[in-house]
Amino acid sequence: MAIATPPSDNSERNMGHWLACPSWSVGSRHQGFDLIAGGDGNTWVTNTDVDVSGNWINYAAGDIVFATSSSGTDEIGASDTLVSSIDGVSGDKLTVTLVENSMNYKGGHDSTPSGRFIYGSPVHSNKIATWYIPNDGFRGYTYQSFTGRWSGQAVPVINWNASAVVGNRVFYGNVDTEDKNGQTVRERSRIYWTPIFKPDEISPSNYKDFGRNDGDEIVALRALGDRLFVLKERNVYVYNISSGSEMNWYIERHFRGVGCSDKHLCTVTKYGVVCADSRQVSLITPQDVVELSMPVRADWQALTFDGSSMSYASKKNELVVLPDCDSDDVNFWIYNFDRRSWAKVTQDANISKTNLIMGGDVNVAYAENSGKKLRRMNDSSTASTATATIKTKQFDFGAPDINKRFGRIYCTYKTDDGAADALTITCYLDGSGAAAKTFSSEFPAKAALTNVGNFINLVGKTLELQFACAGDDFVLDDVVVEYTMMGHAP
Helix, strand or coil, X not given: CCCCCCCCCHHHCCCCEEECCECCCCCCXXXXXXXXXXXXXXXXXXXXXXXXXXXXXXXXXXXXXXXXXXXXXXXXXXXXXXXXXXXXXXCCCCEEEECCCCCXXXXXXXXXXXXXXXXXXXXXXXXXXXXXXXXXXXXXXXXXXXXXXXXXXXXCXXXXXXXXXXXXXXXXXXXXXXXXXXXXXXXXXXEEEXXXXXXXXXXXXXXXXXXXCCCCCEEEEEEECCEEEEEECCEEEEEECCCCCHHHCEEEEEEECCCCCCCCCEXXXXXXXXXXXXXXXXXXXXXXXXXXXXXXXXXXXXXXXXXXEEEEECCCCEEEEECECCCCCCEEEEEECCCCEEEEEECCCCCCECCCEECCCCCEEEEECHHHEEEECCCCCCCCCCCEEEECCCECCCCCCEEEEEEEXXXXXXXXXXXXXXXXXXXXXXXXXXXXXXXXXXXXXXXXXXXXXXXXXXXXXXXXXXXEXXXXXXXXXXXXXXXEEEEECC
16 A cells, blocks of 8 residues: 555545455456556546557446555455545546545545556445454554554463352353364363453463362353352362452462352352252352251152253342252242241243243243243232142251150141141151151141140151141241150160
8 A cells, every 4th residue: 555645634544444245256347457557546547558448438436446565356455545446437437536534534545546557346335344453653553562563473262161250250161172183182171261351262371270189170150240160060269360460369268169050050149159950959158068958868869850941030039949950840949038938939831941041030030942932920910720839958956866755746827718728747767758647637727826736745866847738828927846855865
C-alpha cells in the first residue's frame, strides 16, 4: 500500500472504513493494462497505445480497483495503491475518476501513476466486508503486547469438560489438548486459566494439576467468593486465588472421600458448595465438609442415579435434587436449610427432564420432554393427596451400648376429620430395616392438635420412629418417648 505524507490536521485523517470483498469470478473486467503519465492522484488514464477501446469498457461505479507495480499478478503488494471503489468511467472509456479519501489520506493517491498496472473486480454480493485501517506508521499495540505471545508461538487448541469464572478469569478443567505430534492428550486433573477480561485467550504456561496421581478426574468447577472449588469424583480441592499474583495462589483445603459424580450434581449456596454422589450429599466450605444426607442416608444410597442434577432455590432456601431424570416415578429430593430436613416431591411423573437451573423468579426450573415446556417448581394451588412421611434418626439417648425398655409414646398432632387419615407410627430397633412395631389405628384422625399416647413395650439399644399420614393438614407438633435403662447387654 502506498504510504502518503501524514495529514496536516485531524480533519484530513482517515480512520478506516468498511472494505467490500471483491468478486473476481463475476463480470468481465479487463486486467493488467497499464497507465500513462497523464493521470494523477484523482484520475487514472489508460495507455492510448494499447487496446484503447477495451480497457475500462466493463468497469462501473462501485468497482474495486488497484494499481500494482508489476503486471501479471492480481495480489496487492506493500507499495500498491488500492481504491475501494471508483466514482465512474469517462465517456470515451479512457479515464476513470477515483473516490477521494476512500482508502488513504485525502489527495494521497499516486500523483503520477505512470507504469502502474490495473486490476479490478465488482463487489461481492454475499460475503462479509472487512475493516481497513490505514497504515500511518503508528504502532501503539503489537500482537505480543496485546496477547502476551509472539506471533510465531503455537497455541494448542483445548477442549474442556468443566469451567468456572472467578475474579474475571475463566478456569477450564479436565481438558483435551495436543502433544507435539498432534495427538490428543487427556489431562483429567489439569486446569487452565485465562488473563483477566480475556476469556478466549489461553496460554500453555497458565495451568495447574490437582491430584495428578490420585486416579481421579475433574468433574465440575464451582466459584464461591475468591475461591475455586475443584470437584473430582472422590476428592475436592479448595483453591485460594484471592491474591492478585498467580504466584501466590495455593490449595487451601483437600477433602478426601467426598466428591461429585456428575457435572450437574453440584451447586453454589450461601452456605458453601453442595455436591453429591451415590454415597452422600455434602456441603463443602473452605473449612469443613458437612453431610446433609445423614438423616436419609440409607434411602439416598438405594437410589438410581441417571442424568442427575441439583440447584439451589434461594427464595425458599432449599436445595433441590433430581437423582434420575428418566425415572417412571420422578421424585425430587428437597432439603430445607432452615428446618434441616428432607422431603420428597413427585412432579410431572413419567416425563423425562433436563438438568435443574434457577429460573427468573428465583425458583428452580427445568425443561420437560413432553411438549418441550419449561417448568418451574413452586407451591401448588391444590392440596396434595400424597402421604406425608417423617422418619427420625436413631436415638441412643446418650448410651449406645445399653439396653433400654421403651414404655409409652406420646404424640401431639393433627390431621383432619377424615377417618382414613389416622397417624401411622412405625418403630425400628437397633438400626434394623424391619419394623419392630406398627401403630395403624391407635392414633386416630384429629381435626385439632391433640396429645395421644400408647404403649410401645419394646427393648433395644436404639429407637428409630417413622410417622406417616395422608391428611391434607397433617401437623406433627411434639413426640415424647418414655424409657428405662436396663444395664449392659450380656
